[in-house]
Amino acid sequence: MTNNPFSAERLLFTPATPDRDAVSIIFAFPNEYSVGITSLGYQIVWATLAMRPDVDVRRLFTDANEPLPARSELLGFSLSWELDYVHLLDVLERLEIPIYSRDRSENHPLIFGGGPVLTANPEPFADFFDIILLGDGENLLGDFIDAYRDVRGENRRKTLRHLARVPGIYIPSLYEVTYTAPDGAIASISPIDADIPATITKQTYRGNTLSASSVVTENAAWSNIFMVEVVRSCPEMCRFCLASYLTLPFRVSSLEGSLIPAIDRGLQVTDRLGLLGASITQHPEFEDLLDYLGKDKFDSVRLSIASVRTNTVTEKLANILAKRDTQSITIAVESGSERVRKIINKKLETDEIIQAAAHAKSGGLKSLKLYGMVGIPGEEPEDVDRTVEMMRSIKKAVPGLRLTLGCSTFVPKSHTPFQWFGVDPQAEKRLKFLRKELRSSGIDFRPESYNWSVIQALISRGDRRLSSLLELVRHYGDSVGSYKRAFKQLRGKLPEMDDYVRTDYSLDRILPWHHLHGPLPTAILQKHLTESLQHFRKNGRSERSPITANSID
Numbered sequence: 001m002t003n004n005p006f007s008a009e010r011l012l013f014t015p016a017t018p019d020r021d022a023v024s025i026i027f028a029f030p031n032e033y034s035v036g037i038t039s040l041g042y043q044i045v046w047a048t049l050a051m052r053p054d055v056d057v058r059r060l061f062t063d064a065n066e067p068l069p070a071r072s073e074l075l076g077f078s079l080s081w082e083l084d085y086v087h088l089l090d091v092l093e094r095l096e097i098p099i100y101s102r103d104r105s106e107n108h109p110l111i112f113g114g115g116p117v118l119t120a121n122p123e124p125f126a127d128f129f130d131i132i133l134l135g136d137g138e139n140l141l142g143d144f145i146d147a148y149r150d151v152r153g154e155n156r157r158k159t160l161r162h163l164a165r166v167p168g169i170y171i172p173s174l175y176e177v178t179y180t181a182p183d184g185a186i187a188s189i190s191p192i193d194a195d196i197p198a199t200i201t202k203q204t205y206r207g208n209t210l211s212a213s214s215v216v217t218e219n220a221a222w223s224n225i226f227m228v229e230v231v232r233s234c235p236e237m238c239r240f241c242l243a244s245y246l247t248l249p250f251r252v253s254s255l256e257g258s259l260i261p262a263i264d265r266g267l268q269v270t271d272r273l274g275l276l277g278a279s280i281t282q283h284p285e286f287e288d289l290l291d292y293l294g295k296d297k298f299d300s301v302r303l304s305i306a307s308v309r310t311n312t313v314t315e316k317l318a319n320i321l322a323k324r325d326t327q328s329i330t331i332a333v334e335s336g337s338e339r340v341r342k343i344i345n346k347k348l349e350t351d352e353i354i355q356a357a358a359h360a361k362s363g364g365l366k367s368l369k370l371y372g373m374v375g376i377p378g379e380e381p382e383d384v385d386r387t388v389e390m391m392r393s394i395k396k397a398v399p400g401l402r403l404t405l406g407c408s409t410f411v412p413k414s415h416t417p418f419q420w421f422g423v424d425p426q427a428e429k430r431l432k433f434l435r436k437e438l439r440s441s442g443i444d445f446r447p448e449s450y451n452w453s454v455i456q457a458l459i460s461r462g463d464r465r466l467s468s469l470l471e472l473v474r475h476y477g478d479s480v481g482s483y484k485r486a487f488k489q490l491r492g493k494l495p496e497m498d499d500y501v502r503t504d505y506s507l508d509r510i511l512p513w514h515h516l517h518g519p520l521p522t523a524i525l526q527k528h529l530t531e532s533l534q535h536f537r538k539n540g541r542s543e544r545s546p547i548t549a550n551s552i553d
């Protein structure tokens with residue numbers, strides 16, 4: 001990358017010239033330029049701000065920045081990977097801003113944040129932010145800037161209280177969390193005053209024009225890619241899935257009105273196209289989109305797509321991908337066990353998986369990547385045997401197709417029916433078992449680090465007490481050993497690591513995001529959990545688990 005990566009950018013929008021008294025904003029991505037500029041969310045927020053003449057926005061990455069103002073009024077971060085918080089704290093220190101909101105004064109900018117990590121569970125990071133934006137940015141970002149302008153020049157206290165009344169804007173310092181003991185469970189979460197809303201609801205954009213790249217550059221991690229969002233959320237509602245539950249309802253980009261014009265615009269400046277979305281093949285006009293992309297004029301285009309639903313892998317899809325320089329397709333099957341797939345509501349038969357593999361090969365693809373998971377609540381050792389059998393059957397049924405199984409460990413996510421379950425300690429053993437069995441069968445096995453899943457679970461279910469722990473860990477390095485060391489150091493001041501990571505919570509426990517409402521009420525999440533429990537061998541994972549079918553009314 002050049003010293004000035006910005007010079008290679010091709011913009012797909014026209015930035016406004018900032019007014020003389022424009023609001024000065026630094027918008028940061030807490031990682032390198034190549035990573036940040038590949039985030040469609042970051043691109044969109046930056047472009048939205050840059051198109052407003054009443055805003056003067058400058059970008060900052062850990063290795064590059066545009067000329068920064070001597071003093072900015074707002075400093076924003078887009079957080080899309082949990083461990084980027086380390087860089088976020090580094091950036092604050094570099095700009096001589098206290099890392100805790102409580103230590104900032106009138107001389108400091110207001111620190112705001114958004115993005116998938118914060119929308120899922122902002123609490124471990126709550127003390128680092130003055131303002132957190134929850135949900136889709138389309139309307140929320142404009143509402144935020146407008147509301148800020150209404151009270152611009154007022155002191156922090158008044159400004160934050162004003163912003164707290166805007167739907168989707170969360171001001172962590174205006175909520176008090178109490179605990180049953182310093183290392184006990186949460187006892188209550190309440191606003192500090194009666195005029196602060198008791199709950200904050202994640203904002204949902206309901207239009208049919210979704211996001212598309214605002215910039216294309218050779219310096220992106222996916223060099224020169226133009227990204228277009230085909231769908232948002234996923235209607236399948238697998239019980240563990242944040243990508244579905246947190247972003248409901250399922251929305252699609254209009255083919256004629258939005259998708260095709262965006263693709264045409266992007267392909268004027270590049271020949272690399274990425275179709276994004278949790279379940280793009282479920283776009284009702286996906287076939288028409290394929291027909292469009294199959295046209296001769298796109299012969300030089302390289303097409304990349306996100307993982308697709310297994311029973312939508314047709315020969316036609318495989319054929320277009322192969323023609324457009326893609327050799328492989330990825331499907332998420334989660335488990336070879338039909339019982340486990342019922343537990344998670346994955347509506348998929350083993351025969352359909354074999355069929356998808358056959359289509360991939362006959363369409364001209366060279367390899368098929370499957371995604372699986374171990375440690376799914378209710379999973380028994382025999383279920384992992386079924387995964388081995390499934391992989392072997394695919395290999396036998398479709399010889400010559402390169403097969404890979406990527407496998408992660410179940411991690412509980414907020415706002416999903418499985419948010420009450422902890423990480424299964426058996427998962428690590430099961431990953432090792434799969435590695436041994438599959439590699440000996442000539443099947444490529446790529447496990448995700450079990451330790452990384454443990455850290456993800458900690459952050460996923462963490463509360464505000466984690467902020468002091470995260471601050472310590474950043475100096476120790478990001479291994480599980482570092483977290484254990486920090487927990488030991490803070491013993492008595494917060495629960496044990498296992499309480500966050502492994503414990504199955506009772507359904508009446510106050511979770512850290514109790515006051516932050518997602519798309520579905522808790523009663524619906526519990527109903528979906530009950531449906532899953534019908535397929536458990538036992539009611540709940542262990543004798544000691546507080547989660548049983550009987551515990552849900």
Ligand code: SF4
Pocket residue numbers: 234235236237238241242243244278279309332
């Ligand atoms: S099909 Fe995939 S994206 Fe959709 S809910 Fe299931 S796991 Fe999530």
